[in-house]
Amino acid sequence: MNQPATLPLVTALLDAPLPPSGIDWLDAMRQENREAFAAGGLPDTRVEAWKYTALRALSQRRFAPGDAGAQTRAVDASTLALPGVDGPRLVFVNGEFRADLSAIDAPPAGLTLQPLSQALKGDAEPLRFALSRSASLGHARGAGDAFTHINAASAADGVVLRVAAHHKIAAPVHLVFIGAAADAAVAWHVRHIIELGEGAELSLVEQHIGSDESSHLATLVSDIDLREGAVLHHVLLQNATTTSTLIRQSRLRLHTKAHAMMHVLELGGALVRHDLQAELIGDDAQLDTRGVFMPHGRQHLDTQLAIRHQALNTRSSSNWRGVASDRARGVFRGAMVVAPGADGSDASLSNKNLLLSPNAEIDTKPELEIYADEVKAAHGATVGQLDERSLFYLRSRGIPLHEARALLTTAFCRAVLDDLPNEALREHLAELLIAQLPTH
């Protein structure tokens, strides 16, 4: 883990001035995290959680700390709309909230929505606990902490979202993160704090897009807390450009009878890492994750699930599909832990993968640790090619080979979208999947 602080990336990140806040505890916290990063450095492939994702090339690059022109970068807001997503919208350009592109003036009753940069200007005290919770959740410690420290030290913007108890927010909230063309390669960092009160319901659509005219290193850390009986539908559409490096960490806490359902599409980016960590800490909490990662070209997409069952009768199901073409690389790790006392839990995980080219690679690793009684658990992972019999069947009916491949690949991926309730959005996501398929 330790390496000389002379790596260009490390130097650049350490040289960046900490964002000024005027809040003592926040300044101290940022300083601590910067020191923790300086001490720990970047993980290398000897660290199990980074075994398949080498940061060597990234560590040689330099990124400017933020984009001074972020507030004025031209973005056509009319291109941001997504079918089926008609609620309030928050838009961030190169890590900074853009009021001019956003629509949060009239949030529905029960929903509080604010960029972190504004929240910190007011009474920051309510954010203290969440912002101080910087490092990874206990069971995933060491997995990506370097970037968590960088993020905690540097993030000055993001989303602060709360749904009051028993409020069901009908229209999906849309979060857009844009890596816009800047004067140089830029690093930016955003931090989200999302809380659903008791019995609250929310649908959240998070989207990452960008321009490929300059490169970006973005770190994104989300804390998502679901109180008793809260329900969250979270769709994450990562369609950043192939000049983007995204390091994300999502940390979910599910209290009693809370239910989170996540649908993740990892399509874009050059190097993308997503640590999705969930703790089911209340009895009968339920987590369902669905995802597709579809690297092509020379993309590297790495998803790391860590799900921890800590209470009685908790349930988690995860269904992920990977499709790699060209020289791309996909990495998936799905770790489920059923902790002592989490009796009656049900944990299942499936990751099926397709290699569409002999030079593509997918490394998948399901892990299961059970320390409780009367647990139902299942996990499985496969890596294969398109079924020759199916291909021939389609071709024998007149469907050309490339179309037959696309048809089968789409069907393979769509399986994880089937239970997305937002039909308009589901169809849109399916079209994005099809658009990403190799055309040869």
Place this chain on the structure above:
Amino acid sequence: MSMLTIENLHARVEGKEILKGLSLTVNAGEVHAIMGPNGAGKSTLGNVLSGRDGYEVTAGSVIYNGVDLLALDPEERAAAGVFLAFQYPVEIPGVNNTYFLRAAFNAQRKVRGEKELDSMQFLKLVREKLKVMQISDELLHRAVNEGFSGGEKKRNEIFQMAVLEPQLAILDETDSGLDIDALKQVAQGVNTLRSPERAFLMITHYQRLLDYVVPDFVHVLADGRIVESGDKSLALKLEAQGYAGVAERHPAGASA
């Protein structure tokens, strides 16, 4: 000109010679039954004609409407009017049956320079065919062959044939695994499609399909060659005597 002329066809599967000099001529409007014992090469013939990978033609030729059929990709053969009803239709989860069939239908029309149909037009066509085939439209809404019973799969093959309207239909043991009612339905479907422009090659192990679809010619395929040809009475003779009689009349290795 004949529609299909197979001459001295030799083909190997996994290095093993299966077809050993098969010759056969099929004209438009004719129904040919190919019968023979297990392992004679019946399914290999169907697969070679439809262009399946893994079948290596080592000698001979197949001319279809004046074109070298063996030089075409499977999808090109389909567009040229060749259809194979599979012995074991493949289940394709996640691909809707109607969507699949329209994709196939339009892909073929595109190659032939004909107008493609939109989903409404296609649905109209499909409903007409369903009526003729006496197939429930529930099959349309399901994934291709997924969870279909054996009979449903075979009927779906015939239904696809009805929609795609091939010139040369090859039925690979379409009768196998069917109960008598399903067999009659399949046979009725085939009979409906019989026409002066269309030819059928029915590969079958048993004679019973031929009670319902009466062939113009019956050929016995044994050890990779057609060893005997005749009219429908040959099928009855085979039924009575079994394929053992064929082996006696045409010992392996002897020339036809």
